[in-house]
Amino acid sequence: MEKTAFELKECDVAWCPGCGNFGILNLMKEILAELSADPQKLVFVSGIGQAAKIPQYMKVHYFNGLHGRALPPATAIKATNRELTVIAESGDGDMYGEGGNHFLHAIRRNPDITNIVHNNMVYGLTKGQASPTSEKGFKTPIQVNGVILEPFNPLAIAIALDASFVARVFVGFRDHAKQILKKAILHKGYALVDVFQPCVTFNKMNTYQWFREHTYLLDDSHDPKDRTQAFGKATEAGKWPLGIFYQYEGKPVFEEQLSVYAQDPQPLFQRKFRKEPVEQLIRKLKE
Amino acid sequence: MSFERTFRDDISIVLAGEAGQGVQTIEQILTRLFKQAGLNVFGTKEYMSRVRGGTNSTEIRVASFPIAAFVNRVDIFVPLDAKAMDHLKPRLTDKTLTVGDRENLKTEKEILNAPFSKMAAGIGGELFSNMIAAGFLAGILHIELAIVYEVIQYFFGKKSADIIEKNCTAAKQGLEFGREACAKHRIHCELKRDPEVVGQIMISGHEAVALGAAAGGCNFIASYPMSPSTGVLTFLAQHGAELGILVEQAEDEIAAMNMGLGSWYAGGRAMVTTSGGGFALMGEGLSLAGAIESPMVIHLAQRPGPATGLPTRTEQGDLELALYAGHGEFPRVLLAPGTVQDAFLCASRAFYLADKYQIPVFILTDQYVLDSFYNAEEFPSVSGEVTYFVVQTGSDYKRYRFTENGISPRGIPGFGEGIVCIDSDEHDEGGYITEDSDVRTAMVNKRLKKQNLLPEDAMAPEFFGKEGYKKLVLGWGSTFHAIREALRRKGEGDTAFLYFKQVYPLSGKVAEYMRQAKEVVCAENNATGQFAKLIRRETGLSVDRKVLKYDGLPFSVEDLVAKL
Numbered sequence: 001m002e003k004t005a006f007e008l009k010e011c012d013v014a015w016c017p018g019c020g021n022f023g024i025l026n027l028m029k030e031i032l033a034e035l036s037a038d039p040q041k042l043v044f045v046s047g048i049g050q051a052a053k054i055p056q057y058m059k060v061h062y063f064n065g066l067h068g069r070a071l072p073p074a075t076a077i078k079a080t081n082r083e084l085t086v087i088a089e090s091g092d093g094d095m096y097g098e099g100g101n102h103f104l105h106a107i108r109r110n111p112d113i114t115n116i117v118h119n120n121m122v123y124g125l126t127k128g129q130a131s132p133t134s135e136k137g138f139k140t141p142i143q144v145n146g147v148i149l150e151p152f153n154p155l156a157i158a159i160a161l162d163a164s165f166v167a168r169v170f171v172g173f174r175d176h177a178k179q180i181l182k183k184a185i186l187h188k189g190y191a192l193v194d195v196f197q198p199c200v201t202f203n204k205m206n207t208y209q210w211f212r213e214h215t216y217l218l219d220d221s222h223d224p225k226d227r228t229q230a231f232g233k234a235t236e237a238g239k240w241p242l243g244i245f246y247q248y249e250g251k252p253v254f255e256e257q258l259s260v261y262a263q264d265p266q267p268l269f270q271r272k273f274r275k276e277p278v279e280q281l282i283r284k285l286k287e
Numbered sequence: 288m289s290f291e292r293t294f295r296d297d298i299s300i301v302l303a304g305e306a307g308q309g310v311q312t313i314e315q316i317l318t319r320l321f322k323q324a325g326l327n328v329f330g331t332k333e334y335m336s337r338v339r340g341g342t343n344s345t346e347i348r349v350a351s352f353p354i355a356a357f358v359n360r361v362d363i364f365v366p367l368d369a370k371a372m373d374h375l376k377p378r379l380t381d382k383t384l385t386v387g388d389r390e391n392l393k394t395e396k397e398i399l400n401a402p403f404s405k406m407a408a409g410i411g412g413e414l415f416s417n418m419i420a421a422g423f424l425a426g427i428l429h430i431e432l433a434i435v436y437e438v439i440q441y442f443f444g445k446k447s448a449d450i451i452e453k454n455c456t457a458a459k460q461g462l463e464f465g466r467e468a469c470a471k472h473r474i475h476c477e478l479k480r481d482p483e484v485v486g487q488i489m490i491s492g493h494e495a496v497a498l499g500a501a502a503g504g505c506n507f508i509a510s511y512p513m514s515p516s517t518g519v520l521t522f523l524a525q526h527g528a529e530l531g532i533l534v535e536q537a538e539d540e541i542a543a544m545n546m547g548l549g550s551w552y553a554g555g556r557a558m559v560t561t562s563g564g565g566f567a568l569m570g571e572g573l574s575l576a577g578a579i580e581s582p583m584v585i586h587l588a589q590r591p592g593p594a595t596g597l598p599t600r601t602e603q604g605d606l607e608l609a610l611y612a613g614h615g616e617f618p619r620v621l622l623a624p625g626t627v628q629d630a631f632l633c634a635s636r637a638f639y640l641a642d643k644y645q646i647p648v649f650i651l652t653d654q655y656v657l658d659s660f661y662n663a664e665e666f667p668s669v670s671g672e673v674t675y676f677v678v679q680t681g682s683d684y685k686r687y688r689f690t691e692n693g694i695s696p697r698g699i700p701g702f703g704e705g706i707v708c709i710d711s712d713e714h715d716e717g718g719y720i721t722e723d724s725d726v727r728t729a730m731v732n733k734r735l736k737k738q739n740l741l742p743e744d745a746m747a748p749e750f751f752g753k754e755g756y757k758k759l760v761l762g763w764g765s766t767f768h769a770i771r772e773a774l775r776r777k778g779e780g781d782t783a784f785l786y787f788k789q790v791y792p793l794s795g796k797v798a799e800y801m802r803q804a805k806e807v808v809c810a811e812n813n814a815t816g817q818f819a820k821l822i823r824r825e826t827g828l829s830v831d832r833k834v835l836k837y838d839g840l841p842f843s844v845e846d847l848v849a850k851l
């Protein structure tokens with residue numbers, strides 16, 4: 001497939017020059033082309049924020065909904081039409097802050113969707129407040145003395161909930177990121193990829209340089225099937241590991257267990273209305 | 288001490304006991320029993336927000352003619368414990384016949400002693416005392432033992448032969464005791480039976496809403512449990528597999544609403560069912576439906592607020608919430624069924640309207656209308672056709688294409704060659720974010736234009752009365768039957784009634800109806816007269832008098848006879 005298949009002819013990008021979001025956008029377009037994703041069957045779901053604008057800059061179906069609310073519609077879209085490939089993509093504030101409850105429960109449901117989170121450890125769109133993943137001591141116009149809250153650890157939480165795919169990448173390590181994002185999309189079940197993405201405008205602490213120096217790639221000694229080891233990696237002090245932390249293949253998928261598909265595999269929109277079952281229930285009330 | 292009573296044509300029986308004491312089981316058995324005997328039945332519950340203890344009561348009206356409203360009067364009262372006696376006290380009069388087990392009730396009051404517990408002990412334990420009580424009432428109403436056995440078979444058919452037999456013995460002993468009591472104390476219950484009733488539907492409001500939604504082509508419901516809206520979710524979950532409806536209990540109402548919108552986007556036909564507090568959490572999602580022009584069906588089951596309020600009681604207090612919820616300006620429709628037939632039709636119609644105009648449509652009900660049930664001669668038939676408004680997209684598809692009437696053909700991903708982009712930010716025709724003022728203005732106009740189309744498709748209010756009326760009563764939703772019966776009882780030929788099953792937008796000649804009356808009275812189950820305010824907003828006319836009730840209970844027929 002042509003690399004340009006997902007390219008929009010015109011688009012007015014609202015990101016700052018040098019922003020890590022560009023790297024992710026380019027990666028996504030490449031990956032989708034390399035995977036020969038069917039553009040008619042591919043849906044992006046996002047919330048609100050700088051990261052959440054990503055589907056606007058690709059030639060794809062999208063549901064760009066509310067801040068924090070990408071996962072519920074993503075789950076429902078997949079459950080309503082299982083033939084669609086669904087990618088829920090937004091920022092760390094969106095997914096882990098405003099949408100925190102949906103994050104927990106999406107993992108529990110395990111729909112076959114990919115959840116990509118642009119983690120810049122700051123609120124970009126609203127101009128630089130702390131995000132759930134901001135490091136302690138990070139100063140902002142609101143956290144004037146620096147963040148005092150414990151940073152949210154999405155990977156540890158996902159592993160604790162036995163998420164079926166848990167990974168972290170840094171957009172600056174292109175090839176590595178690409179390889180793992182691909183695996184996440186191909187994985188059957190809920191797949192979380194937390195992507196370190198520098199915000200060059202509002203986060204002067206976690207820069208490209210900083211991420212390069214404070215991360216390392218997981219090697220073969222890490223077994224992603226080992227949940228305990230994965231949890232250890234997710235909570236490790238010191239440098240941040242990058243790679244697939246945990247993968248549970250064959251975990252039962254939400255939409256495959258739904259009774260609406262027990263007799264009929266067709267997407268809901270293709271089904272003809274059947275009045276008989278309704279009539280039968282009405283008849284029962286007359287008995 | 289005399290228990291001599293004569294009850295004719297319309298008998299109100301009230302059963303009351305602690306939560307967990309089986310009031311509901313007796314209610315189920317009795318209502319079926321009465322219907323199978325050809326008697327018209329109406330049942331309504333009143334219960335506390337607790338799983339054990341307290342006092343719950345159920346009123347069962349049996350009549351020679353169709354009835355469907357709550358009456359305050361209690362003809363026969365069956366308390367199952369001492370607390371029940373106190374709970375019902377305000378409704379009891381000299382005419383009430385109280386029947387119960389003196390030993391359990393620990394009362395010195397004048398009651399017809401029926402030793403249900405002792406009789407039950409002889410059969411196999413306390414468990415059977417409810418069946419004895421049911422048998423007793425069957426005996427008083429002269430229902431044949433054969434019908435009682437049939438009903439026991441219906442409910443316990445799958446249980447062991449021993450259980451069935453013991454229940455039959457219990458019912459038989461109760462029935463015989465009832466007959467003897469009638470003879471001994473000269474208790475006369477005169478009811479006309481109608482064999483037609485046996486084959487009629489007996490349906491509750493929540494069943495009617497759920498079935499109506501199914502008939503409207505609903506195939507997705509995501510919701511979070513909240514009384515009194517949960518019945519609809521439970522019903523659809525029980526029958527989801529056969530109806531082809533995907534049922535999901537969401538983590539919260541925010542998720543439920545956003546899931547519903549996701550499903551519509553992907554070609555589903557979704558609804559949510561909730562109550563005031565849950566709906567408050569859906570406000571942002573409702574606004575999203577407005578922005579992305581998504582269809583959405585919201586069953587808003589009202590209960591008294593603010594906040595948690597009275598969780599299991601009734602009120603019509605969320606009309607304005609539904610009317611004004613959601614930031615920004617966008618069109619909507621509010622339906623408010625007052626009968627089981629209308630509950631079915633409104634729920635079904637909600638899907639049609641939502642899909643046709645790509646707007647949120649509300650079905651506003653309340654605890655009273657949902658938990659009440661009765662037999663009905665007529666019930667709407669299920670249409671074989673559901674109109675689908677989804678289009679197959681072409682390669683140049685634009686989700687928000689400007690059109691004459693504001694409605695852009697709605698495509699879905701995976702059906703056609705186009706791409707379908709929707710955005711909660713202000714967007715252009717293609718669905719892409721824009722801050723262009725001209726596009727913004729055009730989009731607002733496009734969305735609001737749809738509001739102008741809605742009155743044409745609105746259900747007009749139903750008029751009951753004769754030309755030349757002097758007084759006009761306005762009512763909406765669940766007050767329907769009580770108002771009707773009250774006016775019938777008053778028998779004032781110059782009073783008319785206008786019943787609204789669609790409260791917004793209004794259609795028809797509401798103002799004309801109002802102008803013809805000397806006095807316009809609006810009856811509603813809330814404290815501030817929300818519908819009267821809406822009428823004024825829409826017609827410029829004020830009602831002359833408001834009849835309001837907000838104690839958590841529905842209007843009784845007697846309340847309205849006195850106040851209308």
Ligand SMILES: Cc1ncc(C[n+]2csc(CCOP(=O)(O)OP(=O)(O)O)c2C)c(N)n1
Nearest residue numbers: 048049050051067091092093094123124125
């Ligand atoms: C309900 C609600 N609250 C607040 C906002 C304002 N808001 C928009 S984006 C955002 C946070 C953005 O941070 P993040 O999700 O990390 O994305 P980024 O912009 O950094 O990519 C906030 C608070 C909103 N749109 N909706």
Ligand code: SF4
Nearest residue numbers: 016019050124199200
């Ligand atoms: S504000 Fe930060 S995250 Fe947003 S575009 Fe600019 S650099 Fe990127």
